Amino acid sequence: MAHGSGESFVQRFEALPIIIVFVLLLALFMYLSPGVFLAPYIYTTFLSTLPPLILLAAGLTFVIGAGEIDLCFPSIIAFSGFVFAVLFKEYDLGWLAVIAGLASGVLVGFINGLIIAKVGIPSFMTTLGTQFFWAGMATVLSGGKSYALRGVEESSVWQWIVGRPFASVTGVPWLQEFSIQALWTAVIVGFLWLVLTRHRFGEHTLFIGDSNDVSRVVGIDVDREKIKIFTLMGFLAACAAIILTLENKNFFGNQGQGYLLTAIASVLIGGTSIFGGRATILGTLFGCLIIGMVEAGLVAAGLTGAWVRTVQGLIFLIAIIFYMYVDEPQRRQAFVARLGSFRRFGSARAAE
Amino acid sequence: MAPAAPDFSSVIRLEGVQKYFGAVHALRDINIAIGRNEIVGLIGDNGAGKSTLIKVMTGVLAPTSGRIFIRDREIQQSEYSVRMAHDLSIETVYQDKSLAEKQPLWRNFFVGRQITDRFGFIKIKQEKEVARQILIDVIGFRSAGITVDSTVGKLSGGERQGIAIGRAMHYNADLIVLDEPTAALGVAEVRKVIDFVRKIKNSGRACIYIEHNLAHVHEVADRLVVLDRGRIVSQVDPKDMTVAELTEYLIGLQHEH
Numbered sequence: 001m002a003h004g005s006g007e008s009f010v011q012r013f014e015a016l017p018i019i020i021v022f023v024l025l026l027a028l029f030m031y032l033s034p035g036v037f038l039a040p041y042i043y044t045t046f047l048s049t050l051p052p053l054i055l056l057a058a059g060l061t062f063v064i065g066a067g068e069i070d071l072c073f074p075s076i077i078a079f080s081g082f083v084f085a086v087l088f089k090e091y092d093l094g095w096l097a098v099i100a101g102l103a104s105g106v107l108v109g110f111i112n113g114l115i116i117a118k119v120g121i122p123s124f125m126t127t128l129g130t131q132f133f134w135a136g137m138a139t140v141l142s143g144g145k146s147y148a149l150r151g152v153e154e155s156s157v158w159q160w161i162v163g164r165p166f167a168s169v170t171g172v173p174w175l176q177e178f179s180i181q182a183l184w185t186a187v188i189v190g191f192l193w194l195v196l197t198r199h200r201f202g203e204h205t206l207f208i209g210d211s212n213d214v215s216r217v218v219g220i221d222v223d224r225e226k227i228k229i230f231t232l233m234g235f236l237a238a239c240a241a242i243i244l245t246l247e248n249k250n251f252f253g254n255q256g257q258g259y260l261l262t263a264i265a266s267v268l269i270g271g272t273s274i275f276g277g278r279a280t281i282l283g284t285l286f287g288c289l290i291i292g293m294v295e296a297g298l299v300a301a302g303l304t305g306a307w308v309r310t311v312q313g314l315i316f317l318i319a320i321i322f323y324m325y326v327d328e329p330q331r332r333q334a335f336v337a338r339l340g341s342f343r344r345f346g347s348a349r350a351a352e
Numbered sequence: 353m354a355p356a357a358p359d360f361s362s363v364i365r366l367e368g369v370q371k372y373f374g375a376v377h378a379l380r381d382i383n384i385a386i387g388r389n390e391i392v393g394l395i396g397d398n399g400a401g402k403s404t405l406i407k408v409m410t411g412v413l414a415p416t417s418g419r420i421f422i423r424d425r426e427i428q429q430s431e432y433s434v435r436m437a438h439d440l441s442i443e444t445v446y447q448d449k450s451l452a453e454k455q456p457l458w459r460n461f462f463v464g465r466q467i468t469d470r471f472g473f474i475k476i477k478q479e480k481e482v483a484r485q486i487l488i489d490v491i492g493f494r495s496a497g498i499t500v501d502s503t504v505g506k507l508s509g510g511e512r513q514g515i516a517i518g519r520a521m522h523y524n525a526d527l528i529v530l531d532e533p534t535a536a537l538g539v540a541e542v543r544k545v546i547d548f549v550r551k552i553k554n555s556g557r558a559c560i561y562i563e564h565n566l567a568h569v570h571e572v573a574d575r576l577v578v579l580d581r582g583r584i585v586s587q588v589d590p591k592d593m594t595v596a597e598l599t600e601y602l603i604g605l606q607h608e609h
Contacts, residue, residue, distance in 0.1 A: 194473070198473050198474050198476060199471075199472050199473050199474065200466050200468055200472045200473075200474060201472065203459055203463060203466065203474065204463070206452075206454075206455060207452045207455060207459075207463055210452035210453055210454050210455060211449070211452055211453070213449045214449050214450065214451065214452045215452070215463075216412060216434065217410075217412055217434060217444060217446055217449050217450065218434070218450075218463050218464040219433070219434035219435040219438055219464035219465070220463070220464055273454075277452065277453070277454040277455070278454050
């Protein structure tokens with residue numbers, strides 16, 4: 001059947017299941033907390049708070065699509081955020097501080113890629129190690145201090161990167177809250193979607209995730225592409241770091257820590273395969289929206305913040321099991337068979 | 353695409369090639385030449401070095417020492433790569449490593465040499481159109497319900513070999529290397545693959561055919577090269593030896609170990 005049509009239903013419409021889940025969840029929250037979810041402010045808040053998560057998850061989509069993992073990016077948020085903050089505040093370098101911050105992220109990502117591709121250490125180990133190293137560097141260099149960027153909203157850096165371009169528009173209060181990082185994030189994510197679906201680099205990423213051996217024999221320079229993937233991740237983490245630091249008008253050393261699991265969860269909820277070879281930027285985007293919405297929605301529904309991680313973890317697990325069912329028929333059959341034998345075991349015991 | 357030189361005596365020639373993996377001496381002093389329209393069967397026990405030898409020939413692995421000539425011209429080892437082998441019209445069909453499982457057929461046809469604009473973005477429509485032609489004209493899949501959007505994971509073993517061989521023929525290879533293409537295939541599927549090997553010969557190309565099943569390779573090869581522990585121990589004309597004699601000979605080599 002699926003054989004006949006060539007593409008399966010899920011393949012033809014990228015990220016369809018997760019978009020449906022998103023709409024259902026949105027409807028649920030609108031029903032539970034109409035005061036919050038039927039007013040525009042929650043959405044303008046999303047536009048200012050979600051961009052760092054979305055940028056990180058978009059980069060991770062490439063990393064996980066290539067069958068690798070990156071645990072280092074929370075430390076890039078700390079380290080690049082520090083580089084930016086200290087140059088911006090103590091040395092008053094303005095846009096040069098932005099460039100230095102981005103460059104530091106690119107460098108950290110590039111080093112990760114080199115260790116993984118050229119030394120041959122699995123990415124899990126490598127980035128676990130570099131995570132500690134760069135978080136440590138950020139703490140040592142900053143002396144554990146945070147940097148409050150007072151008066152930063154007067155600078156062109158702040159206005160261009162996280163400004164409120166419509167703040168002076170009168171009469172439409174929610175439009176005044178529109179934050180420009182949402183626009184930059186949309187442009188970057190749109191470009192990355194194009195790259196993943198139709199650029200040579202995106203195709204190579206998915207083939208590498210499918211099989212390193214196949215990729216080598218068809219002529220892909222696997223090492224070089226892996227270095228590029230981790231460098232891209234470093235760049236995007238640095239973008240997230242700068243947006244986060246500017247939006248908070250403050251740098252603090254552990255500002256990246258909340259993102260490790262939420263970013264990975266967003267990617268996998270979106271439908272990118274944990275085994276590599278299949279990845280979707282659109283799915284990741286909706287994964288991020290769900291993760292963000294659950295956080296706001298649960299609090300609005302009157303549950304304490306402690307519930308947020310619990311529910312996010314639950315959604316994450318359900319999503320993983322769902323994708324296993326849709327995409328890996330062999331696993332599904334094995335699972336059903338195991339369930340069957342389990343049941344027989346149970347009834348045999350009952351008969352005793 | 354490299355211009356086809358009008359006169360060369362061999363498609364590929366190796367001289368004194370050695371390959372070490374750490375302390376393991378995988379290839380010992382290999383000297384071999386493949387003629388222009390010749391099917392060479394490469395046989396030998398597991399671990400004899402067959403796969404290593406073709407990986408060296410096709411640019412996947414660099415030899416530790418020795419010289420490689422393609423169409424009689426020496427190749428700089430430092431420059432040799434899979435991509436260069438493709439440019440020099442050498443294509444490889446691996447037993448199970450030619451196609452990426454989760455990717456659609458059209459991407460598998462073009463990966464590594466995509467049709468792109470100058471920014472590297474793939475011209476998807478054009479690639480799919482050419483892929484459709486390869487599927488129908490070269491491979492002859494018309495009714496099996498296989499389209500260019502099918503993922504490789506849904507194809508049978510024989511279909512996969514057909515796709516991989518068809519891809520190699522599409523790229524006008526002078527030399528097609530087949531690495532155990534019939535391993536783990538049913539009888540009917542094996543027939544199809546052997547027909548493909550004949551097609552290669554009839555189209556004037558050369559082929560290196562690695563095979564465990566001696567009867568299959570004996571049937572189509574012009575020459576059999578026997579590898580044992582990284583060394584070429586003999587070259588046999590299949591007309592001079594029956595399959596049974598060949599089997600005896602290979603078992604004899606085993607007992608020398």
